[in-house]
Amino acid sequence: SNTGNAGISWQFAANGMVGASGTFTNLHYLDQAEVPGLADSSSQGGSVFYSLRISKMHYIGATYQYQRLIASPTNGQSETQTHALLFFYTLYATSRFSMSFFGGPQYSDTVEPLIPPFQIQRPDARAWTPAAGASMSWQGRTTNAALSYSHVISGGGGLTGAVQMSSVSASIGQQLTRRLSGSVGGGYTQNDLVASALTGSSNGHTVSGTASLQQQVGQHLNVQLGYTRLHQAYSSVAVLAATPDTNREFVSISYQFSRPLGR
Numbered sequence: 001s002n003t004g005n006a007g008i009s010w011q012f013a014a015n016g017m018v019g020a021s022g023t024f025t026n027l028h029y030l031d032q033a034e035v036p037g038l039a040d041s042s043s044q045g046g047s048v049f050y051s052l053r054i055s056k057m058h059y060i061g062a063t064y065q066y067q068r069l070i071a072s073p074t075n076g077q078s079e080t081q082t083h084a085l086l087f088f089y090t091l092y093a094t095s096r097f098s099m100s101f102f103g104g105p106q107y108s109d110t111v112e113p114l115i116p117p118f119q120i121q122r123p124d125a126r127a128w129t130p131a132a133g134a135s136m137s138w139q140g141r142t143t144n145a146a147l148s149y150s151h152v153i154s155g156g157g158g159l160t161g162a163v164q165m166s167s168v169s170a171s172i173g174q175q176l177t178r179r180l181s182g183s184v185g186g187g188y189t190q191n192d193l194v195a196s197a198l199t200g201s202s203n204g205h206t207v208s209g210t211a212s213l214q215q216q217v218g219q220h221l222n223v224q225l226g227y228t229r230l231h232q233a234y235s236s237v238a239v240l241a242a243t244p245d246t247n248r249e250f251v252s253i254s255y256q257f258s259r260p261l262g263r
Helices: 237-243
Strands: 004-011 016-027 040-053 058-072 079-092 097-111 123-140 144-156 163-175 180-193 204-217 223-231 245-255
Touching: 058 144, 079 144, 097 144
Parallel strands: none
Antiparallel strands: 004 016, 016 040, 040 058, 058 079, 079 097, 097 123, 123 144, 144 163, 163 180, 180 204, 204 223, 223 245
């Protein structure tokens, strides 16, 4: 899998900011026979936003988002394009605690694979659906916590088409020493295929839990070690039905630097 993204923001006034971003993903299975029920997928997307601070504690704004979500099962290609206009509000209740909400309409247009044996084109599946989400974060002197929820159309990540995704996640982190920190988190995601002709064929949910340790090495370098336990309940996806539980270990090395542009 490959993921790339780029973004830019401009604070054009003391209380106003605009920005834009773009992203792409690509997921390819080297041997399709080893993952029956899953499919290659890719996505491209972009968004623009406007944010306004109306007081010391309150921010409002709007975002337009476009996505092109493609899945390539063995019987053809499913493509979903989405347009969303989302409004958001953020409250900085204190210097350590904040809450944020977003919501708005999301339009989707899905073209499904041709129907064999005569390669008949299915009618497009078009729909307006609500998109919404909320998040909370708290930052203590040595402890931090976060909670988030979202309900949006997203890529299927290996399923046979785009999905209506409902997810909730929570995490807590602790600074153990000056340079060593640890965190634990968990999440639940429900994925329902957008296309009506495929609904029910790959719907399911995922439950995950992750624990990690991060060590700061010098001013810019960080090394992270982690473990994730994953349970994927998709009864109609053969490879996941056979092995719903997965253990994943990971190592992450990051180098961070920043420099302001302009005045």
